[in-house]
Amino acid sequence: MxxxxxxxxxxxxxxxxxxxxxxxxxxxxxxxxxxxxxxxxxxxxxxxxxxxxxxxxxxxxxxxxxxxxxxxxxxxxxxxxxxxxxxxxxxxxxxxxxxxxxxxxxxxxxQGYVPREETALFGREFWKQILRLGRIDEKDLPRRYFFSKGIIPGIKKSMELADMGIVLMLHKRMKLLPERSVKGIKELRKMLEKASAMGNGGA
Ligand code: SF4
Ligand code: SF4
Incomplete structure (x- = not known):
């Protein structure tokens, strides 16, 4: 092995x-x-x-x-x-x-593999977006992830993927407007925060 x-x-x-x-x-x-x-x-x-x-x-x-x-x-x-x-x-x-x-x-x-730092970074951005919206905004999440590494890497990566983003929007696989939060977002946040506290050893 x-x-x-x-x-x-x-x-x-x-x-x-x-x-x-x-x-x-x-x-x-x-x-x-x-x-x-x-x-x-x-x-x-x-x-x-x-x-x-x-x-x-x-x-x-x-x-x-x-x-x-x-x-x-x-x-x-x-x-x-x-x-x-x-x-x-x-x-x-x-x-x-x-x-x-x-x-x-x-x-x-x-088997002892651990997520790379950049994967953990993406996970943090994912979690923040779930707490904010209760769902994922497919444009906003990658953008936040790319820019979390700095402005220059963010601009570089966004330009690299701009063509793909346009194609996804043209095929209605990605919305142009920002996603709105789900109904009951406050209750969802409370549940997620409680789950997070339990995961960290809380009651
Ligand atoms: S389509 Fe969704 S469920 Fe399937 S691999 Fe991609 S992220 Fe996972
Ligand atoms: S059959 Fe096609 S859609 Fe299904 S897992 Fe394989 S590549 Fe993906």
């Missing part, structure tokens, strides 16, 4: 582990469902976070089949999945993509 990358950084030479797909099928929750994937790419096109993931769900499944253990278990993608279910409801082969992504994330954590 390959060494876990404790900081989630890429290894030197790309490792090929032919036993990895078997390991995933047997040990990862829902891992055997990957066998049904026909690599059509619908999940990749449906995923609102594909622009900040290093690999799309489709690519993750291809990497598993190719035995790329380190690339998969240290990927940002498996840690960033927000359970929006877009992939699962659209997959023509009924692959429970979201469940596999979470299964992989849990397995990676058990």
């Amino acid at each position: 390959a060494d876990p990358k404790k900081k989630g950084k890429a290894e030197g030479p790309v490792s090929y582990d032919p036993s990895f797909s078997k390991e995933v099928f047997e040990k990862v929750d829902y891992g055997e469902k990957i066998k049904m994937c026909m690599q059509c790419g619908v999940c990749a096109a449906s995923c609102p976070l594909s622009m900040v993931m290093d690999y799309s769900p489709r690519k993750i499944f291809a990497l598993i089949r190719a035995g790329k253990r380190s690339e998969v278990l240290s990927s940002k993608a498996i840690m960033l999945c927000t359970s929006c279910y877009s992939c699962k409801v659209r997959c023509p082969r009924k692959v429970p993509v979201v469940d596999v992504m979470h299964g992989l994330a849990n397995y990676a954590l058990k």
Whole structure:
């Protein structure tokens, strides 16, 4: 078994582990469902976070089949999945993509992989937006994430992805106007804050 990358950084030479797909099928929750994937790419096109993931769900499944253990278990993608279910409801082969992504994330954590700092940064921005709106604004979250690393990296990344943003808006996959908070946001905030306190060892 390959060494876990404790900081989630890429290894030197790309490792090929032919036993990895078997390991995933047997040990990862829902891992055997990957066998049904026909690599059509619908999940990749449906995923609102594909622009900040290093690999799309489709690519993750291809990497598993190719035995790329380190690339998969240290990927940002498996840690960033927000359970929006877009992939699962659209997959023509009924692959429970979201469940596999979470299964992989849990397995990676058990194997000693830890989320990269930038993944943790994204998680913090995600949490702040849920507390503010009760939902995710697909334009605002990546923007906040990019600019949390500084103004210059934020402008650079925004310019790199501007074309993709325009295409998503033209195809109505992203709204032009800001998202409004959900109904009952105050009650939701109280629940989330209580859950957070319990997660930190509170009552
Ligand atoms: S949509 Fe389903 S079949 Fe298509 S690539 Fe994704 S998981 Fe595979
Ligand atoms: S459930 Fe996860 S992988 Fe699937 S579309 Fe949503 S964020 Fe992407």
